[in-house]
Structures are given as C-alpha cells and as structure tokens.
Amino acid sequence: METVVFSLLNGVIYGLLLFMLSSGLTLIFSMMGVLNFAHASFYMLGAYFAYTISSVSGFWLALIFAPILVGLVGAATERWGLRKVHANGHVAELLFTFGLAYLIDEVVKIIWGRNSVDYRVPELLDFPLFTLYGTQYPAYRIFILFVAVAMLVALWLLLKRTRAGLIIQAALTHPEMVGHLGHNVPRIFMTVFGVGCALAGLAGVIGGNYLVTDPAMAISIGPIVFVVVVVGGLGSLEGAFIASLLLGLLQTFAVSIDASFADIFGWLGLGETTEVGRITIASLAPMLPFLMLVLILMVRPRGLMGDRDI
Amino acid sequence: MEPMLEVRDLNAFYGKSHVLRGVNMEIMPGEVIALLGRNGVGRSTTAKAIMGEVAPRGSIKFKGQEIAGLESYRIAHLGLGYVPENRDIFPTMTVRQNLVLGIKDMKTPGRWSIEQMLEMFPNLKARADNPAGVLSGGEKQMLTMCRTLMGDPDLIIIDEPTEGLAPKIVHQVGDTIAEIAKAGVAILLVEQKLSIALRIAARVYVMGHGEMVWSGTPDEFREREDVRREWLEV
Numbered sequence: 001m002e003t004v005v006f007s008l009l010n011g012v013i014y015g016l017l018l019f020m021l022s023s024g025l026t027l028i029f030s031m032m033g034v035l036n037f038a039h040a041s042f043y044m045l046g047a048y049f050a051y052t053i054s055s056v057s058g059f060w061l062a063l064i065f066a067p068i069l070v071g072l073v074g075a076a077t078e079r080w081g082l083r084k085v086h087a088n089g090h091v092a093e094l095l096f097t098f099g100l101a102y103l104i105d106e107v108v109k110i111i112w113g114r115n116s117v118d119y120r121v122p123e124l125l126d127f128p129l130f131t132l133y134g135t136q137y138p139a140y141r142i143f144i145l146f147v148a149v150a151m152l153v154a155l156w157l158l159l160k161r162t163r164a165g166l167i168i169q170a171a172l173t174h175p176e177m178v179g180h181l182g183h184n185v186p187r188i189f190m191t192v193f194g195v196g197c198a199l200a201g202l203a204g205v206i207g208g209n210y211l212v213t214d215p216a217m218a219i220s221i222g223p224i225v226f227v228v229v230v231v232g233g234l235g236s237l238e239g240a241f242i243a244s245l246l247l248g249l250l251q252t253f254a255v256s257i258d259a260s261f262a263d264i265f266g267w268l269g270l271g272e273t274t275e276v277g278r279i280t281i282a283s284l285a286p287m288l289p290f291l292m293l294v295l296i297l298m299v300r301p302r303g304l305m306g307d308r309d310i
Numbered sequence: 311m312e313p314m315l316e317v318r319d320l321n322a323f324y325g326k327s328h329v330l331r332g333v334n335m336e337i338m339p340g341e342v343i344a345l346l347g348r349n350g351v352g353r354s355t356t357a358k359a360i361m362g363e364v365a366p367r368g369s370i371k372f373k374g375q376e377i378a379g380l381e382s383y384r385i386a387h388l389g390l391g392y393v394p395e396n397r398d399i400f401p402t403m404t405v406r407q408n409l410v411l412g413i414k415d416m417k418t419p420g421r422w423s424i425e426q427m428l429e430m431f432p433n434l435k436a437r438a439d440n441p442a443g444v445l446s447g448g449e450k451q452m453l454t455m456c457r458t459l460m461g462d463p464d465l466i467i468i469d470e471p472t473e474g475l476a477p478k479i480v481h482q483v484g485d486t487i488a489e490i491a492k493a494g495v496a497i498l499l500v501e502q503k504l505s506i507a508l509r510i511a512a513r514v515y516v517m518g519h520g521e522m523v524w525s526g527t528p529d530e531f532r533e534r535e536d537v538r539r540e541w542l543e544v
Contacts, residue, residue, distance in 0.1 A: 163410055163411075163416065166403065166407055166410060166411055167411060169400075169402075169403070170400045170403065170411055173400070174398055174400060176363065176382065176398075177394070177398040177400075178411070179381070179382035179383045179386070180361060180382050180383075180385075180386055180391075180392040180394070180458075181386060181411060181412055181414065181457070181458070181461055182383050182386035182387050182414035182415075182461050183383055183411075183414070184381075184383045185382075185383060186381070
C-alpha cells in the first residue's frame with residue numbers, strides 16, 4: 001500500500017513535469033509541422049538560468065525570471081532563425097532544431113562546465129511535508145505538483161476561454177485563413193514558440209533541483225518527451241496530458257516493483273541465477289517509454305488523441 | 311471618384327506556368343463586380359494574387375495604397391476581406407467562436423455585432439453553440455461570409471460561394487450577397503453561375519487565358535451572345 005501511494009504521487013509529479021515539456025512541444029509541433037529537437041534544451045536552459053539567478057537573488061525570483069528569459073530566447077530563435085529556415089521546408093527546420101540542440105548543449109558546457117551544478121531545492125521548501133506509513137514526503141514535490149497544476153489550469157484557460165487562445169488554436173490549424181481575418185500570424189507563431197519554450201524553462205526551474213542539473217539533462221529527458229507527444233497524438237494537448245501521466249506512472253511503478261523475472265516465471269523453471277531470471281522489473285523502466293512508442297506506431301499511428309498521421 | 315481597388319498588369323505563376331498574363335481591373339467603392347470565366351482561366355488565381363496567397367507581379371492598389379505582396383493580415387487591416395473557395399471554417403470551434411475570430415480588433419466595433427449577424431441568419435443562430443464542422447455546405451458558406459464581415463471590410467472578395475450547393479441554397483447565398491452589398495460593402499464575386507452573377511453585379515468582367523477579355527454591365531452582357539459563346543460556354 002505504501003509503495004502504491006508513493007508511486008502514485010511520484011508518478012503524477014513526474015507526469016506533470018513531462019506535461020510541462022510536452023505541452024509546449026505539441027503546440028510548437030502543430031505550428032511548424034515538425035518536432036522541435038531542441039525543446040528539451042530549453043528545459044535545460046531553464047534549470048541553468050534558475051541556478052544562476054537563484055545564486056544571486058534567490059529561488060523565487062528565479063522561478064519567475066528564468067522561464068521568461070527562456071521564453072525570450074525561444075521567441076528570438078523563432079523570429080530570427082526558424083522563420084527564415086521555414087521557407088526551405090520541413091527537413092531544413094528539423095535539421096535546424098537538431099543543430100540548435102547541440103549548440104545549446106555546448107554553450108551550457110562552456111558557461112557552466114561539464115559536471116552537474118549545485119542547484120538546490122530552496123530552504124523554505126526543504127522539509128518533509130507529511131509522514132505516511134513511517135516515510136517522510138518532501139514538501140518540494142508537492143510544490144512541483146502545485147506549480148504544474150497551476151500552469152495546466154492557466155494554459156487551459158488561456159487556450160479555451162480567451163479570444164487570444166481561440167486565435168492561437170485557429171492559427172495552428174488554419175494559418176492562412178487566420179491571416180486573412182486580420183490576425184498577425186507570424187507574431188502568433190513567435191509567441192507560441194516563446195511560450196512553449198518558457199513552459200519547458202519552467203519545467204527546468206522546478207525539475208532541475210528535483211532531479212539533477214547537468215549538461216546531459218536535455219538528452220536524458222528529450223526522447224521521453226518525444227514519446228509522450230507521439231503516444232498522445234501529435235498536436236493534441238489532451239493527448240499529451242494523458243500520455244504524460246501514463247508514462248510518469250508507468251515508469252515510477254516499474255521502478256518500485258521489487259521483483260525479478262525469476263520471481264514471476266519461476267513456476268516455468270526459470271532459475272534465479274540465470275541471466276534472464278536475474279532481470280528485475282525495475283531495470284525495465286527506462287525501456288518502457290520506447291516500447292510504448294514502437295507499439296503505438298504499429299497499432300495506432302495517430303496516437304491516443306491525435307487527428308493526423310505522422 | 312477614385313477606384314477602391316485598382317489592378318494593373320497583374321501577373322502570376324504556378325512554377326513555370328504563366329497563369330495570370332497582365333490582368334487589369336478596377337472596383338469602385340460599394341460596387342458589386344462579378345468575375346466570370348471557364349474553369350482554369352485564372353479567376354481564383356486573380357483573387358489569390360490580390361490577397362497575397364499567390365505571389366503577385368504587377369500593381370494592386372487598394373484605397374490608393376500598393377498592397378501587392380503585403381502580408382495577409384496587413385491587407386485585411388486595410389479593409390479587404392476574403393472568403394476563399396474552400397470555405398475555411400474552424401471546424402472544432404462553435405459558430406459563435408468562428409464569428410468572434412472574424413473580429414480584427416475588439417475595441418472598434420464594425421457594421422454588425424455578433425448578435426445582429428445571428429439575427430440576420432436564423433440558420434446560424436439555431437446552431438450558434440454547435441461546432442462549425444457539423445454545418446451543411448450552405449451554412450458553412452454563410453458562416454465564412456459572416457465571419458469575414460465581422461472584420462468590417464470595405465471590399466470583400468468571395469470565391470465560388472455557390473459551388474457544390476443545392477439550387478435552393480444557391481438562391482439563398484445569392485440573397486445574402488445582395489444583402490451585404492446593400493450595407494455598402496463592395497464585392498468582387500468570383501462565380502460561374504450566370505444567374506447569380508447577373509442578378510447581383512453592377513458590372514461583369516470576363517476572363518480567358520489569364521487576362522480580362524471583356525467587361526460591361528449585365529445588360530450589355532446579355533446582348534453579347536458572342537462573348538458568352540466564346541468565353542463561357544463549355
């Protein structure tokens with residue numbers, strides 16, 4: 001029971017963190033028509049910006065300014081980079097974001113070094129919030145939950161309940177028509193890209209000290225975010241949300257299951273010391289997202305909620 | 311009086327094929343113009359070139375300002391509305407939301423409010439809160455026209471509004487366009503059905519092979535059996 005409750009909480013938190021990344025990525029995908037390979041790099045920038053800002057003026061200012069800064073970098077990337085590349089088609093765009101990911105990686109290594117930096121949970125939140133079944137639960141994780149839910153609600157309200165949100169949604173699917181109706185589509189695209197990157201940056205700010213802030217953080221989470229977006233259905237925010245939680249829970253539960261193949265298939269005669277029998281369920285966790293990706297592409301290429309084929 | 315829209319020596323290309331070969335036309339404020347011609351002679355391309363969807367070469371002046379190659383939202387803000395032939399509604403949004411998106415600037419009210427627009431079109435009012443994707447072809451056509459009108463244009467280019475609609479609906483669409491004209495909005499109607507075009511238009515342009523081959527009033531047109539035979543009959 002204890003394992004279930006904690007895995008559930010941790011899984012939801014990890015899932016929401018994934019959604020912060022995948023929501024921006026899926027919006028940007030709807031707009032560009034290609035996946036932004038550099039998206040996780042903006043997540044990493046968020047963490048590093050927050051590390052630097054918080055070392056000067058504390059975590060709370062970092063929480064506000066790091067995502068804004070990342071958003072501005074993103075908007076500038078769209079305005080002066082992608083917009084020019086867009087004219088040359090999807091392959092050029094894809095290669096551009098690919099190059100950008102490595103560029104950001106190298107810049108981060110040059111500025112902050114190759115090792116992880118000491119970006120810590122703020123003292124104010126560095127205490128156990130409650131004790132359940134004799135185990136303490138860190139307050140910061142609940143804070144992540146709170147920020148993620150607040151962001152989710154804000155994004156939903158913006159997109160579904162405001163005129164600006166309607167214009168954005170329409171511009172993603174019918175950019176030419178929206179332009180003919182008098183809306184500045186290039187500016188909308190720049191804003192969407194900027195906000196998408198800012199969300200990734202926010203995930204970096206609150207995830208960087210929860211997980212780890214090092215130059216490999218983009219490469220380690222990037223593929224999983226792609227899996228979320230594809231499994232959820234390219235371009236679908238609802239799909240990204242469901243897939244984020246699904247993957248978050250799946251991975252967390254897999255890690256927490258204390259069993260090996262020998263335990264499960266022992267009745268078939270699988271010995272505990274054999275190579276296959278020694279494999280633990282927990283060790284399968286990193287593989288599960290990609291297994292899901294492969295399966296969904298075979299069975300349902302549109303993803304869970306997508307309305308277009310890849 | 312100065313023309314509201316003045317097109318001079320307009321050329322356009324699809325790849326290497328020369329689709330518009332020096333189109334000239336003008337539209338006066340409040341005037342209703344029908345652009346006739348067989349399929350493939352460049353009528354829709356003329357509309358697209360004016361709106362910047364196809365790269366234009368030549369001069370397009372709207373209210374005295376050169377708009378050839380301008381970004382589409384700037385053209386819209388000058389007061390030029392466009393209803394494309396594919397009835398580009400936003401299918402997942404409601405009828406009302408589609409209309410809201412037609413408003414360019416919430417601070418400056420146009421000729422019509424959303425409520426007035428819905429009063430004028432009972433079919434749309436009945437489905438105001440339904441997703442636009444479930445509307446019939448005729449209703450979608452009405453919605454695209456109404457949506458563009460929410461932006462309060464002074465000239466509206468309507469491309470093939472009656473294509474694929476049942477005869478009864480075609481007549482309704484014709485009435486709607488006549489209503490729009492009564493409100494003082496100039497109209498460039500790209501249309502194949504002569505009945506509609508001649509009923510509404512004050513002047514008719516006939517296109518052939520990427521250029522204007524004839525223009526005159528509907529009455530003059532009715533007397534020119536030769537023009538009809540040479541450029542319109544299939």
